[in-house]
Amino acid sequence: MESQAMIKDKPTFQGLTNNVSLYISKSHASSRINKTGSWRFARPVYENKTAPCSASCPAGNYIPKVVMHLSKENIHGAFRALIQENPFPATCGRVCFHTCESACNRGSQDQAVAFRCLERYIGDMAITENFPLDAKSLAAGNAGNIKVAILGAGPAGLSAAFFLTRLGFSCEIFESTDKAGGVMQWGIPSHRLPKSVLDHEIQRIVNMGIKIHYNHSLDAEFMTTAHHSFGAMFISPGLSVPLTMGIEGESHIHQGLQLLMDIQTKDMPLKQGRVAVIGGGNTAIDVARSLKRLGADPVIVYRRRKQDMPAFAQEIVDTEKEGIEIIELKSPVAVQKIDKGFILNLVSMAPVTEKGNDGRTRVMPVDNTPETMIFSEIYSGIGATLHDSWKADADAPESAIKLDHVDFHLKDIPFLYGGDCVNDVQSVTHAIASGKEAAIALSAYVDSGIDSVKKTVDICRLGAGKALSMEIYLQGERRLNSDHVVTDTEINLDYFTSTPRIEPGHIPLKTSVTSFKEVEKTFTREAAMAEALRCYQCGFCNECENCRIFCPEISITRQNGKKMIDLDYCKGCGVCSVECPRNAITMEEEK
Structure with a gap:
């Protein structure tokens, strides 16, 4: 019989009337002799997959990894992961049309993660704190020091120089103007992209040892000379010739692209009166918002409906917030000069059910009787095309290899055409x-x-789309990822509560419409961390340890910092796969 003292020291269950001793069974022998792995019909495999945001990003950013580092307050790690694929994070964080957010699985629960703003935050931190390029992780190849001539210092040419230099090539860029950046420099207003930000990111590329020759004539004579002096050429001339409408009196219409360039290079006089801007793309939006800042009362005239405008949706919203009117379904047919301005003749258009080649709803004239509107000035913002001198060269012969973003011509040396002269979509990211x-x-x-x-090139593809990864080409860890693109139904939402998306702040409207100060603000540190925590990190193991916590056989261990599955005891129950919040564990049938 046990003594009263011994009973008193044991755990007890408080019953209705009596204290009853609680005896807890405990094995003093090992159960390892029972190898439950013999029961298994399927085994778990750690397998990072492709996130939909990454697959839809033309630059191929490794978004889950970037955001994982950021959510753990590892800004340097986030920058290193970002710069592997994109040399312009601060720039893209301002001007990218963020298809990643349209593809974000979080959007099916509440709202997409604001990755563009996170990219901007990381890029700005890299500038402010002067993060160095990690030469050890970026340097990766030896191309025998082959010299490459790059024609054009726009986003395509600068990016080519950045990646080629990392692969061991020696690059020289030839630019026809006195500044690098191309459309980023002269075609995007400072209220969207401050030039100090762009210049810093360009200088970071130049500091890799890349030489840029400015004010250089890029004609046939130069091509012949360079042909004999370099081992390869990358040609990205950009779109420099404004498109025309072919209407009567078009000579009275100013070119919006020239206005944007003049604003960057000259002291512009103030504008007055009602000014028409023809077009519906980002050029028209930028021209109209710039005219507003110069004192004019701009009106955008567009031949289709507002929802068909190719401009970025947020830019359209911001434009209307600034009090700029958008006139839909009006197509210009003629311009006449009068004493106090210009008469713009417009015909009304109506949408038809048939879709165009670009997927947008087509429009047709309602009647041929024009209505007239009077403006002090008229600007065209319908975009630009390739200069005739480049068109014949850019037309790929049958022997050329046509890739997604490049035409590869092999003559006696490789000629690669890229950028706007090849891409279907003209954007910085493309x-x-x-x-x-x-x-x-x-x-x-x-x-x-x-x-x-x-x-x-196909090996470096992310999913089934056109996005490519340099890290895959460099045999980094990303090469081990599955091509499977994670869907929203493959995310375990039990681990993610609905949380509102954090939106960036803006300077006051009264200030924004009277100056070219940047309108949108960079996230604060607190906002960036909070938004990063909203990310599912689809298909990416972020070491959350759920698999170890829930494994009933305790068969998941760590060896040398990596998780290992002891297959002697893993019975293939699949609990680890089910409880993985982000689908980074795959169950494979035993063979």
């Missing part, structure tokens, strides 16, 4: 993709010959 693809293609050609180019 230009970066072009420079990256050119670097991968040229490196593959040098290493393994022309037949390896397309195959190598």
Whole structure:
């Protein structure tokens, strides 16, 4: 019989009337002899997959990894992951049209993660704190010091130089103007992209040892000379010739692209009166908002509906917030000069059910009777095209390899055409993709010959789309990821509560419409961390340890900092896979 003292020291269960001793069974022998792994019909495999945001990003950013580092307050790690794929994080964080957010799985729960703002925060921190390029992690190849001439210092040319230099090539850029940056420098107003931000990111590329020749004539004579002095050429001339409408009196219409360039290079006089801007893309939006800041009362005239405008949706919203009117379904047919301005003749348009080649609803004239509107000035903002001198060169012969963002011509040396002269979509991000693809293609050609180019590019693809990863080409850890693109139904929402998206702040409207100060503000540190925590980090193991916590056989261990599955005891129950919040564990059938 146990003594009263012994009973008193044991855990007890408080019953209705009596204290009853609680005896807890405990094994003093090992159960390891029972190898439950013999029951298994399927085994768990740690497998990072492709996030939909990354697959839809033309620059191929490794978004889950970037955000994982940021959520753990590792800003340097986030920057290193970002700069692997994109040399312009602070710039893209301002001007990118963020298809990543449209593809974000979080959008099916509440709202997409504001990755553009997170990218901007990381890029700005890198500028403010002067983060160095990690030469050890970025340097990756030896191209035998082959010299590459790059024609055009726009986003495609600069990106090509950045990636080619990392792969061991020696690059020189030839630019026809006195500043690098291309459309980023002269075509995007400072209220969207401060030039101090752009210049810093360009200088970071130049500091890699890249030489830029300014005010250089890029004509046939230069092509012949460069042809004999370099081992390869990347040609990205950009779109410099404004498109025309072919209407009567078009000579009275000013070019919006020229206005944007003049604003960057000259002291512009103030404007007055009602000014028409024709077009519906980002050029028209930028021209109208710039005219507003110069004192004019701009009106955007667009031949289709507002929802068909190719301009970024947020830019349209911001434009209307600034009090700029958008007139829909009006197409210009003629311009007449009068004493106090110009008469713009417009015909009314109506949408039809048939879609155009671009997927937008087509429009047709309602009647041919024009209505008239009077403006003090009229600007065209319908975009630009390639100069005639480049068109014949850019037309790929049958022998050329047509990639997604590059045409690879092999003459006696490789000629690679990229940027706006090849891309279907003209954007900074697509230009970066072009420079990256050119670097991968040229490196593959040098290493393994022309037949390896397309195959190598395809290996670097993220999912089934056009996005490419330089880290995959460099044999980084990303090469081990599955091509499977994670869907929203594959996320375990039990681990993610609905949380409102954090939006960036803006300077007061009264200030924004009277100056070219940047309108949108960079996230604060607190806002960036909070928004980063909203990210599912789809398909990416972020070491949350759920698998270890829930494994009933305690068969998941750590060895040398990596998780290992002891297959002697893993019975293939799949609990780890089910409880993984982000689908980074796959169950594979035993063979």
